[in-house]
Amino acid sequence: MTKQIIFAITLLLTLGAFAYTVNRIVSFFRFTRPAFPVKNFGKRFGVMMNVAFGQTKIFRKPVIGFFHALVFWGFCIIIFGSLEMLIDGLTGTERVLKALGPVYNIIMASGDIFALLVAVSIIIFLARRIFFHIKRFEGIEMNKMTHIDANIALSIILILMISLLTMNIGYVKYNSQIGEATVGLFPVSSLIAGFITEGQAESFSLMYQASWWCHILLIFLFANLLPYSKHFHVFMSVPNVFLSRLDPLGKLPNMDSITREVKLMLDPNAAFAAQPSDAPVERFGVKDAEDASWKNYFDSLSCTQCGRCTSVCPANITGKKLSPRKIMMDLRARMKEKGPLMVKNGRDFSDNRSLLRDFISEEEIWACTTCNACAKECPININHPTLIVDIRRYLVMEEASAPGEIKAMFNNIENNGAPWQYSAEDRLNWAKELDINMK
Ligand code: SF4
Ligand code: SF4
Numbered sequence: 001m002t003k004q005i006i007f008a009i010t011l012l013l014t015l016g017a018f019a020y021t022v023n024r025i026v027s028f029f030r031f032t033r034p035a036f037p038v039k040n041f042g043k044r045f046g047v048m049m050n051v052a053f054g055q056t057k058i059f060r061k062p063v064i065g066f067f068h069a070l071v072f073w074g075f076c077i078i079i080f081g082s083l084e085m086l087i088d089g090l091t092g093t094e095r096v097l098k099a100l101g102p103v104y105n106i107i108m109a110s111g112d113i114f115a116l117l118v119a120v121s122i123i124i125f126l127a128r129r130i131f132f133h134i135k136r137f138e139g140i141e142m143n144k145m146t147h148i149d150a151n152i153a154l155s156i157i158l159i160l161m162i163s164l165l166t167m168n169i170g171y172v173k174y175n176s177q178i179g180e181a182t183v184g185l186f187p188v189s190s191l192i193a194g195f196i197t198e199g200q201a202e203s204f205s206l207m208y209q210a211s212w213w214c215h216i217l218l219i220f221l222f223a224n225l226l227p228y229s230k231h232f233h234v235f236m237s238v239p240n241v242f243l244s245r246l247d248p249l250g251k252l253p254n255m256d257s258i259t260r261e262v263k264l265m266l267d268p269n270a271a272f273a274a275q276p277s278d279a280p281v282e283r284f285g286v287k288d289a290e291d292a293s294w295k296n297y298f299d300s301l302s303c304t305q306c307g308r309c310t311s312v313c314p315a316n317i318t319g320k321k322l323s324p325r326k327i328m329m330d331l332r333a334r335m336k337e338k339g340p341l342m343v344k345n346g347r348d349f350s351d352n353r354s355l356l357r358d359f360i361s362e363e364e365i366w367a368c369t370t371c372n373a374c375a376k377e378c379p380i381n382i383n384h385p386t387l388i389v390d391i392r393r394y395l396v397m398e399e400a401s402a403p404g405e406i407k408a409m410f411n412n413i414e415n416n417g418a419p420w421q422y423s424a425e426d427r428l429n430w431a432k433e434l435d436i437n438m439k
Helices: 002-029 041-053 062-091 096-100 102-131 144-178 187-194 201-228 230-242 256-266 268-273 294-302 308-312 324-345 355-359 362-366 373-377 385-399 404-416
Strands: none
Touching: 002 062, 002 201, 002 294, 002 324, 041 230, 062 096, 062 102, 062 144, 062 201, 096 102, 102 144, 102 187, 144 187, 144 201, 144 230, 201 230, 230 294, 294 324, 294 385, 308 324, 308 373, 324 355, 324 385, 355 362, 355 385, 362 385
């Protein structure tokens, strides 16, 4: 009973802290703008199964992608064991899911094998980060804290897997010492247990109990650290893929307010029919975090900082300042900075800083070719160009600010109806000396 009470208190504290953090993050979403209506659930489910659970985009880098997929699939299996631990801890039962019979054996055996595979994968990830110079993990946005954050999260996962294995080994050994049958199958732990020839039943019982507590307490700690870490993607990536933008990558979203204006210009009669309820536009494009859409912000929270987007960005590769990963990290950082201030003082609060310029420079924004390579490569379907283009829209439409070449093009479109500096009447001059009937 004492164990149950301690467990219940610990779980309550964990849930309380987690609920506080989630509520804080959710409260920032109410400052964001609409993106697209979430429909086509069948298609979304297919994308989620393919990209998130199938890990298909991760496999574009086959070797390291394979290890990442092992970690993801391992988490999906091991979570059943964690759920059982929660129920056992609260109710005082022992391996409550054993009622599933043969299915239980499969789940436990898979979890035991995956614990080893995940541990090996994490050691490889840590070794890559600590001992090898991986270009993808470098960049102006990748400071010392981002590396420490990643290493701490990986180390916690490693300890989680080790404690899971030692828990299983202790359980297997304890049962064999007292002559009891083991509930569930533990192929890896049984194999390792076979090499342990010394030890009393009490020692193995203690090993089992200590590992059990270590494992569950680390899960509680990890769950509360994740929202502050790049590893928040553990929670966010699957829903982010489900909420993917389903339009073709090259199709930029129109601005409703501008579309309406253009339609009114084309059909002046419609101007008189326009509903007075049409809300005034607060801002064209994106200047600060609250101008971004909820999907942009969701993307920023889901970003794993893997750098796959930046590694294929032609602007970045050719030495420009732009890094699509940084764009996502900047939006998250800016919302983390301004979100609490807006919660306290309202959406219109200004701290005289903004996403544009204090975090993302104009130089970065104009370096983008809108090629969409970043969005195509991102393993969790984050879409960077929509945000980049919206920041440009703010610059052009509210500040009339754009590089000289683009301004010249705007003038030409306005004056000549084409991006070139020739008048519309001269368009067919090139064909004058050709023997073509122009009528
Ligand atoms: S945006 Fe996508 S590809 Fe880029 S760092 Fe984040 S998760 Fe990786
Ligand atoms: S769309 Fe822009 S940010 Fe993305 S890869 Fe192309 S140039 Fe880079």
